[in-house]
Amino acid sequence: MTQIWIIVIYLSLLVGVGLISAQFFRGTSRDFFVVSRSIGPFLLLMSVFGTTMTAFAMVGSSGGAFKDGIAVYGKVAGWSVLLHSAVFFFIGMKLWAFGKRYGHVTQIQFFRARFESDALGYVLFPVLVGLVIPYLLVGLLGAGATVQGVTRGALPEVFTSTGGAVPPWLTSGVICLVVMSYVFAGGMRSAAWANAFQTCIFMVMAVVAFWMIAQNLGGMNAATMAADDNKFIREGNVGQLEYFTYFFIPLSVAMFPHLFQHWLTAKRAKTFRLTLIAHPIFIMITWIPCILIGIWATGAMTPDGMPLTSDKTPANAVLGIMVKNFTTPVLSGLVTAGVLAAIMSSLDSQFVALGTMFTQDVVVKAAGKKRFSDRQIIWLARGFITGIVLLTWIISLFAPKAIFPLGVWCFTGFAALFPIVFVALYWKRATAAGVIAGVLATAVTWIIFFTWSNVAGTGRPGDVLLWGINPVAYIFGACALAVLVVSLVTRPPTEDTVAKYFPQKNPS
Secondary structure, eight states, rough: HHHHHHHHHHHHHHHHHHHHTTOOOSSSSHHHHHGGBBBOOHHHHHHHHHHHHHHIIIIIIHHHHHHOOOIIIIIIIIHHHHHHHHHHHIIIIHHHHHHHHTOOOOOHHHHHHHHHHHHHHHHHHHHHHHHHHHHHHHHHHHHHHHHHHHSTTSSSTTOOGTTTOOOHHHHHHHHHHHHHHHHHHOOOOOOOHOOOOHHHHHHHHHHHHHHHHHHHSHHHHHHHHHHHHHGGGGGTTSSSHHHHHHGGGGGGGGGOOOHHHHTTTSSSSSGEEEEEEHHHHHHHHHHHHHHHHHHTTTOOBBBTSTTTSSTTTTTTGHHHHHHHHHHHHHHHHHHHHHHHHHHHHHHHHHHHHHHHIIEEEEEEEOGGGGOOOOHHHHHHHHHHHHHHHHHHHHHTTOOOHHHHHHHHHHHHHHHHTTHHHHHEEEETTHHHHHHHHHHHHHHHHHHHHHHHHHHHHSSSSGGGBBTTTTHHHHHHHHHHHHHHHHHHOOOEEEOHHHHHSSSSSSOO
């Protein structure tokens, strides 16, 4: 019960932080959606990093390393260290500048204005929502798997079907309620404050868990020597072309709706400086411990003498099992709280982003800005957030349980859309028709590869490699080709729009 009480206390503290931050809420839709564009360097760093680190980074990376080896770090985290800050600089800062100058609060508003097309917004909205929902599922599945792993045997008379562990459906439901409580109250302001608090928690707990597990396994050298040798060999686990084409996956951050909204909260351009420098360092601090714990699990024994490499060990539960078996109950509860912190620091931003898009890009766009008061717009967003939270929780009860593959497919879709934001910022000749063609090409090819993977095997991207190349490369190429060809054969944007988004000097 120790772990359960610590988790309950942590969730209560989080609700408190969220509600306290809501006291600073100014009551306007601008504050609810983009914190009145007033966030400083530290809060921007913590909120941006927190929202990019999910169950995929902690639970999924440990499970992925347990199954596929050390190459998991290189496939995703290694490329992310190199590319995330570059995307923030070349994409994020420009989008922030245009958003501040022209009042954009969503991606779709930017694309509509840049390409003078309402139709583009209606095409892009369902695609973005369709990709965010699997991202939400990754968080809920990760929370359920972790808590189940660390609470085994805690309540045998209450939860008989899970061996006394808190069942995933209950964990995910509680997580949804906690996140919704403070998001409902303060919107993106509460999300930013909560993200800063949670980022500190999960970074510290990742390092502490890593150190404690290493000590209880006899030290890092002993833990590494006992691990499965095959998990350290790239050949056989991931091919060279597959590894290289994972390069595209980190480009997904350029199209995350929730990250776009966090960029817009920055007070000034210099606010990004700390994020550009510290974000890669934070990635290494978080990913390396979680992946090594997954590697060590391949040679670790449970207290009853059974190897964790048993086929009965689900990848999602590896981190929770290792924490439970090789740390103290108190530390186990704290680390679990850290994992939940990483998960919820993304869920809150995603919920706000979906509520913002629905309100601004569908309801207000269709009815007109004068149809609703500022207060009504906030309640529209809250209503949609409540609905999407309930829908996501229901889907999580039936969703596939493999976090790492589901996360990769989600990022694949966002990464494949990278060409449309790149041409919007750097190619004057790009047209609305070209971008619409790119979005549709992405959606169609993504569905084809995803369906193929589920027919071919377990639903993992690695099940459908063509000539050893990851599907993201083909989907990315389809989007880029469609944008290029259709833009060249359709009417270019007006001179006024080009002058607006390609000024002689960078907007500030």
